[in-house]
Every structure is written in C-alpha cells, then in structure tokens.
Amino acid sequence: MPTKQPLIHVLHPGLFTTVQDLGRSGYQRFGVSVSGAMDSWALMIGNRLLGNPDGAAGLEITIQGPELLFEQALTIAITGADLSPTDNGLAIPMWTVVAMQAGSRIQFGMRRHGARAYLTVAGGISGPMTLGSLATHVRSGVGGLAGRAVKKWDQLSVGPAAPMAAQSIGRSLPEQFRPRYVASPTVRVMPGPQFDYFTDDAIRLFTSSPYRVTTESDRMGYRLEGAELPHRTSAEIVSEAVCVGSLQVPSNRQPILLMADCQPTGGYAKLATMIGADRSRAAQLAPGDSLSFRIISAQKASELFRSNHAELDRILPPCRS
C-alpha cells in the first residue's frame, strides 16, 4: 500500500507566507529572478538541524505567522525571526528540532525580534519544481504554490525524511551561534561596480548616517530613506546584471537595497554590494527599521564569506542528500 505524503493544512495564511528554498539558478539570462529565502542562512540552519540538504524547501513566514494543522506526525525546526510559535498553545523552542504529533496546531504570536521566520520540516516541503526550484517568485507567478503566497485551505506536502531525521529530535543550535537580530544593524558592504559614479560627499554620507527602511520595501528590495547620495554625472547606466545586496541609487539619490526577488538586471548606478555574511541581518528588518553601512574591501568580504561558512560547517556539517 503506498504511503500517503504527510500534509500540512493551512488554516490561516498569516501576513505573507511563501514556500522558499535557496533559489533558482541558471535562468537569469532569460529574465528569471533567483528568489529563494530572504534569510538563506536561517533556512539553511533549519535544514542542517533536521538532516535535510541545505536547499530543501521550507516556509518563509513574514511578521505575522500562519496557523497550520499537521495531519501526520512531523519533525520540524523553526529558525530566523522569533514570532512566538506555539503547538496547541505550548511554546515551540526556536533553532531546535521538535517532534510534532498528528493533529498539532501551529500558531504564531508576538514578534519578539526579526521579521522572517523559517519553518523547516524533515523531508522538506515537496511539490513540482519550476525551472529546478520550489522558490516562490510572486511577481512573475513562478514556483511555490501556483506562483503565489500560501492561502487559506492550501495543503502542503512533505517529502520523505532522511532515515537519520528521527535521531535529530532535540538537536539545537548552540546559543552562542544564534543570530541576534536588531532593528538598526550596521551591515558591511563592498564597493559596487559604479562606486566611482558617486561624489566623495556621497561616500562619506553613505557611511556616516543611518537609512530607514520605508514601507515601499518587499522581497524584491528595500527602498531606503536618508542622506541624499549625489552622482558625479548620471544615475543611469546601460542595463547590466544586479544581485542580492546591490545598492542601486536612482536619480532621486535615495538608495535601494536589492533583496532575494530582485530582477536579474538593472539600469541604475550601483554604489555598493552588501556582503553575503550580513545579508541575514538585512533580511530580518521590517519597514521602520534602519540600516547603517560600513565599507570593507572585496577581499575582506570574501574572507568573511569563507570563514562564516567554515564555522557553520564545523558546528552543523552539511548533510548529503
């Protein structure tokens, strides 16, 4: 008798809940965004705790969480923002592998810190891949559940868990390695391809005063508001590739920080690129929060990238899929 895939029923969708993995690569030349988890670090940690491959799909939960009913027993971990998750009213510990019984009802409550939580599950959220990924890109209607956010009465399937998953119950990311999300972080950037398009004043202002995340901010990018960043001559360039972390400055002189759903190309001068190691901090911001910037070299950014990954591999080795 074939075993039925375990199901998660969506009783309430929350503010904006999407299926995300580590994104869709190989199709940017056709205009397809990479997308994937905003805080890919938190998603990856959840997956490693559970014995999933790094790129297994989970739910990205934004600010106000959903209400979910588990039809079968499932092993899960919730990482990222602390949105006060509960199971039938009892608190679920963050960054920890937890066994859920059939009939568990998951709810979220007060936002303690951060903006995006990740619900990862042993076996990962499963479904038909679109261009090699389950990541949802709402703007183009690609991936996830019919290219949209989760809605009421949706059913999410869960893939087969690795045989080791049961042994991971209780496994937890040690306290000292858990990210501390703050509402006004400093993030490090490396000079962008059009760094020399900006005046010395612009560079000084950029690194000496904070920028507010406006309400015109979403998974595509954050429109920031702060000191104006004047260009030497022009704000526009011939369209070329942009990436997550690119800081574009259009002619209104206010920077836009590109995030997971950004388009593959753009035509505004790029002052800087936020380093990968600090992407998680930015991903955990909500409108009204603010950001300060510090410039480091590309060399230093690469070293940090490698040392961060090496440290994670030491604490939580990647799992073979």
Next chain:
Amino acid sequence: MIARMIQLSESAITVEFGDTIALSTNDLVLAFTAAVDQAGIRGFIEVVPTYRSATLYFDARLTDAGTVMKNMRALTVDTAVSPSRPSTTHTIPVWYGGAAGPDLPDVARQAGLTAEEAGELHASITYRVFMLGFSPGFPYLGIVPAPLATPRLPTPRKQVAAGSVGIAGTQTGVYPQASPGGWRIIGRTPVVLFDLHRPKPFLLAPGDQVRFVAIEEEEFEQLAGDQA
C-alpha cells in the same frame, strides 16, 4: 578585448566589453558567454549576458574571485563561431496601433510620420535580442530606427497587457506577461514569449534575431484564439 573585470559580490564577477549599446560589443559579450558556458570553470553557477557585459556567478565556497578571473582571462573567445551569428530568426506578428498600441500616435508624431508609417518603419528591420531581463522572457531588442527612438513614459502604466510591444529610447521589447511598465506601447503580439508548460519555456534567447510583421486586429484575434 575585455575592457574591465569587477567583483559584483563575493560570488559574482562582471566582465565589461564596452560602455554603449552596440552590435559589435554585444557580439563579444555573447561569444564570451558561449565560451564560459563550455569552459567548465570550477564552482561555475551561471553566466548572465547583457548589452555590454557578462556576469559570472560562482560558488565562493569552491573557488575565489582571483581564480575565476584567471580562468576567464584564459578563455579563447571566437566571435566567428559564437551564437552572435544567430541561426534562429523569429517572426513575430504585431497588431500596431488602435487599442493594442495606445502610444503609437505619439511615437509617430514626434517622428513626423503617420501611425501606419511608424508601424511599417518598426517592422522594416531585423532586430538583435541583446539580452533578456526585467521579467521572465522579456527581450531587449535593438537598435530601433532613429526616428522612432522615444523616451519612456514620464509615469509608468500600472498595467501593460501581455504581448505589448514597446519602445524605450533605441530599445524595443515585448512584455511577456501583464505587468506595470514605462515603455511606449505601439502594438501587441498574440505570440506567447514565456510559457512554463512548453518544453522550451522561453521563445527567445540572447543573440536571436526578430522580425516583426504587421497584422490587422482580426488576424490578431484569430491567432490569439488559436493559442488559447
């Protein structure tokens, strides 16, 4: 030939071949892209060709920027055998003007032409797909005959219909999906540029060529009906 290499991020390098929109520069970009696709560079994820540069994405856990730059400099780039000499020419029927092309009268007026003449001029040349971007399957085509070159709308439309053919400066393009957009809309095609249910979801690739052919509203409706 390579004008400049610059790190876009820890895991991306942009290779520039020039500063402007020109066929000869784009030839180099596409030839370089084809060479990178074949090169088997360690940690390679993807390469994204644009008008005058190509950006290579790599896994920074497996390699580093310095090594990737060295790998790229070592490539032999042959524009003679690259896809910049495209074998694929697509014919795209367009209903110009009317309800399909609300900006055609303005584009024609500033060109000193009638709307019909402007449509004919737009359909009179073969365009290069310089790059795709903005949304899945959106082609940046050029170079538009000089009289038709018109800046973007001062305020973008909230909704542009799928299949809309637009002009922005010397570029022309087609919106594969309904979306907001600031290009001057001169017509609409029933051809579907992006469809996930097809074996080849994307009609166009960088380096392809496109010919537009004017059709009447009746033929548009008939072709659009056949696709449904």
